[in-house]
Amino acid sequence: MKIRYFAWLREHIGTSSEDIPLDQTCRTVSDLVAFLSARSVGHRHALSDMTLVRVAVNHVYVDIDHPITAGDEVAFFPPVTGG
Amino acid sequence: MKIRYFAWLREHIGTSSEDIPLDQTCRTVSDLVAFLSARSVGHRHALSDMTLVRVAVNHVYVDIDHPITAGDEVAFFPPVTGG
Amino acid sequence: MTIRIQEDDFDLASIYAELRAPLSPPAASTAQEGTLSVGTLSAGAISLFIGLVRDINDDQRIDAMTLEHYPGMTEAKLTAIRDQAMRRWQLGKAIIIHRVGKLYPNDQIVLVGATSPHRHAACDATAFMMDYLKTEAPFWKSEQTTDGNTKWVASRDSDMTARSRWQKT
Amino acid sequence: MTIRIQEDDFDLASIYAELRAPLSPPAASTAQEGTLSVGTLSAGAISLFIGLVRDINDDQRIDAMTLEHYPGMTEAKLTAIRDQAMRRWQLGKAIIIHRVGKLYPNDQIVLVGATSPHRHAACDATAFMMDYLKTEAPFWKSEQTTDGNTKWVASRDSDMTARSRWQKT
Numbered sequence: 378m379k380i381r382y383f384a385w386l387r388e389h390i391g392t393s394s395e396d397i398p399l400d401q402t403c404r405t406v407s408d409l410v411a412f413l414s415a416r417s418v419g420h421r422h423a424l425s426d427m428t429l430v431r432v433a434v435n436h437v438y439v440d441i442d443h444p445i446t447a448g449d450e451v452a453f454f455p456p457v458t459g460g
Numbered sequence: 461m462k463i464r465y466f467a468w469l470r471e472h473i474g475t476s477s478e479d480i481p482l483d484q485t486c487r488t489v490s491d492l493v494a495f496l497s498a499r500s501v502g503h504r505h506a507l508s509d510m511t512l513v514r515v516a517v518n519h520v521y522v523d524i525d526h527p528i529t530a531g532d533e534v535a536f537f538p539p540v541t542g543g
Numbered sequence: 544m545t546i547r548i549q550e551d552d553f554d555l556a557s558i559y560a561e562l563r564a565p566l567s568p569p570a571a572s573t574a575q576e577g578t579l580s581v582g583t584l585s586a587g588a589i590s591l592f593i594g595l596v597r598d599i600n601d602d603q604r605i606d607a608m609t610l611e612h613y614p615g616m617t618e619a620k621l622t623a624i625r626d627q628a629m630r631r632w633q634l635g636k637a638i639i640i641h642r643v644g645k646l647y648p649n650d651q652i653v654l655v656g657a658t659s660p661h662r663h664a665a666c667d668a669t670a671f672m673m674d675y676l677k678t679e680a681p682f683w684k685s686e687q688t689t690d691g692n693t694k695w696v697a698s699r700d701s702d703m704t705a706r707s708r709w710q711k712t
Numbered sequence: 713m714t715i716r717i718q719e720d721d722f723d724l725a726s727i728y729a730e731l732r733a734p735l736s737p738p739a740a741s742t743a744q745e746g747t748l749s750v751g752t753l754s755a756g757a758i759s760l761f762i763g764l765v766r767d768i769n770d771d772q773r774i775d776a777m778t779l780e781h782y783p784g785m786t787e788a789k790l791t792a793i794r795d796q797a798m799r800r801w802q803l804g805k806a807i808i809i810h811r812v813g814k815l816y817p818n819d820q821i822v823l824v825g826a827t828s829p830h831r832h833a834a835c836d837a838t839a840f841m842m843d844y845l846k847t848e849a850p851f852w853k854s855e856q857t858t859d860g861n862t863k864w865v866a867s868r869d870s871d872m873t874a875r876s877r878w879q880k881t
Contacts, residue, residue: 543831
């Protein structure tokens, strides 16, 4: 599974993208957030308040309870500020 | 008093502008319309239905009962169609 | 050069360069007093509207059109419309250009533009100026159709309706 | 070339020339079937919005800003926003251009444009695309202030409010 981070989440975590084998217990975005938060202090810090974070699965915005599968690209980022 | 006509009113009346001495009985735009309508068939035709005509006195839109004085420039024209 | 009525064509690129150029500091400080944004010289948002001669109107093909106006009153009305927009929204610059004389399909007829620190102010002011121009500025179009006839364009109720949305309640 | 994400600057004059160029007949007939306006090749109305880097944000002077985005998702989102506008209004053409990378005050960031036979369709579609771009397209700005700090720009509630006005009831 490919995980991507943008803006201050990328800075906190220290990488813009990581490939991780999908843990069997990870069935939703929420499960994945718990799994990733255990990886480092930076991860835990970046994902500690999910009200500040948007999630996209395969380029589509999803809620925290959205299901995920091994082939997905999951991205975490702050509310957008383009334009 | 200077009278100006635009668009199809100008075509019906056959002139874009005329200088006329202000008749003492002409106190409002409505009086002036009656006065001008007597000048020619073209005038009468152009001014016969004032719901189709807009009036400006000294470049400001006015109603038919607006007062007029000798030094005024009074313009008659159809609803505008610019832009 | 904020109101122009001209027979000549206009050049969007040079008008845009004028709008985009930062305000000079005195103008900026007049625009908004009492905040740090006094120094805001860069526009942030630029909205532009351009009207072109259509090749069809009321289901008839148009060969050409002639725009007549009321010199003196036109300038006064356009200036008043621009002033209203400048008072109603926080604008940096605002411009209205309208052509007169004989025009052909796809020719530029009108340009309205506004700059503001805020995008909705720029967009709304542009739409506002167009709606008022359409209903108050003394221009008249006559169209020459491909069958050789010339006719005066009729005003549209939809333009009056559009203008009424700006009336504050 | 209706969606562009690029580091390079863009040229308004050439984009305007693209928008102004009459539709080719097949595109025009697809646009509106069953009426004589099938043949309408001239746009009539062109609306443009350009966003520039402001020199002040939240009362702090800005030296530069860096725009990051999510390649792949950005293109998908902008395409979806443009498609929504094309379905909702009768548009001839619609374009969205957004820059990424390092930008300086008064630099162009974004351009949105639409053409239509009707001015309100062109103006509304432009505002709609900006409102959705602001809230859905995955771009993030970090600002470098004159005191040497760099900070991520916070999203604004007003942008969500602006988007909600387009939701049909």
